[in-house]
Amino acid sequence: MNAYERLCAARKSGRPTARKYIEALCDRFFELHGDRLFADDPAILGGIAELDGTPVTVIGIEKGEDTKEKITRNFGSPNPEGYRKALRLMKQAEKFHRPVLCFVDTAGAYCGLGAEERGQGSAIAQNLVEMMGLKTPVISVLIGEGGSGGALALAVADRVYMLENAVYSVISPEGAASILYKDAGQVERAAEALRITAGELKEFGVVEEVISEQSGFEAACAELKKLWIRDLDEIEKLDSRAMLDARYNRFRKFGGLME
Numbered sequence: 001m002n003a004y005e006r007l008c009a010a011r012k013s014g015r016p017t018a019r020k021y022i023e024a025l026c027d028r029f030f031e032l033h034g035d036r037l038f039a040d041d042p043a044i045l046g047g048i049a050e051l052d053g054t055p056v057t058v059i060g061i062e063k064g065e066d067t068k069e070k071i072t073r074n075f076g077s078p079n080p081e082g083y084r085k086a087l088r089l090m091k092q093a094e095k096f097h098r099p100v101l102c103f104v105d106t107a108g109a110y111c112g113l114g115a116e117e118r119g120q121g122s123a124i125a126q127n128l129v130e131m132m133g134l135k136t137p138v139i140s141v142l143i144g145e146g147g148s149g150g151a152l153a154l155a156v157a158d159r160v161y162m163l164e165n166a167v168y169s170v171i172s173p174e175g176a177a178s179i180l181y182k183d184a185g186q187v188e189r190a191a192e193a194l195r196i197t198a199g200e201l202k203e204f205g206v207v208e209e210v211i212s213e214q215s216g217f218e219a220a221c222a223e224l225k226k227l228w229i230r231d232l233d234e235i236e237k238l239d240s241r242a243m244l245d246a247r248y249n250r251f252r253k254f255g256g257l258m259e
Helices: 003-011 018-025 067-072 080-095 113-117 120-132 148-152 173-180 184-194 198-204 217-236 240-252
Strands: 027-031 044-051 054-061 100-106 138-147 159-163 167-169 209-211
Touching: 003 138, 003 167, 003 173, 003 184, 018 044, 018 054, 018 100, 018 138, 018 217, 044 080, 044 217, 054 080, 080 100, 080 120, 100 148, 113 120, 120 148, 120 240, 138 148, 138 217, 159 198, 159 217, 167 198, 173 184, 198 209, 209 217
Parallel strands: 054 100, 100 138, 138 159, 138 167, 159 209
Antiparallel strands: 027 044, 044 054
């Protein structure tokens, strides 16, 4: 599959959403609501659960399944209160020494007037800063689209995984085509140029693991759970300073020259 085909697969209707993964992988999920400042954002699903008997905080960007739910969840495009809710749950996880597990699937943060008035850019920036210094393990997985800062706001992590048909980019291929080629119809060309596929991003070191989807949802969940348990065990052996240094260095190496 080329980059554009992967993009179409990531956006395909019926693709498992964050809730599906949480239900399949975690036990006793208890959802928490609200940012304690403005409102609850249904585009961000988060709460406390158990992973193989270990308490964890799980946070996901939820697109919804049917049309009614997609509208309710704003098609997975969070408002500022959604990112603030996510950060509230992360800080709570840090306080109680719970690992944080994030599911990312968004075309991007919502760019409506209300979102901008309530500080969309500031909310995303605050997440980036706070996640870099969060003194508890953070693992994120891209399960569909990973669009720009709206995705990165839940992906400043110790480990980042991608499903085989997920994509991750600083801008949508349509947006890039409009800017670079002055023609939104050249989306396939832009998708190839952006290097948005899981295999390419693993090669660049942006993600650590690519999870195969060829054997279906249950097999992908089994592989994801195995990776989580392995990497959480490894990260939790580090003291907080070593963990934060490793996280910082993970991002500092991005963009290095390659022969």
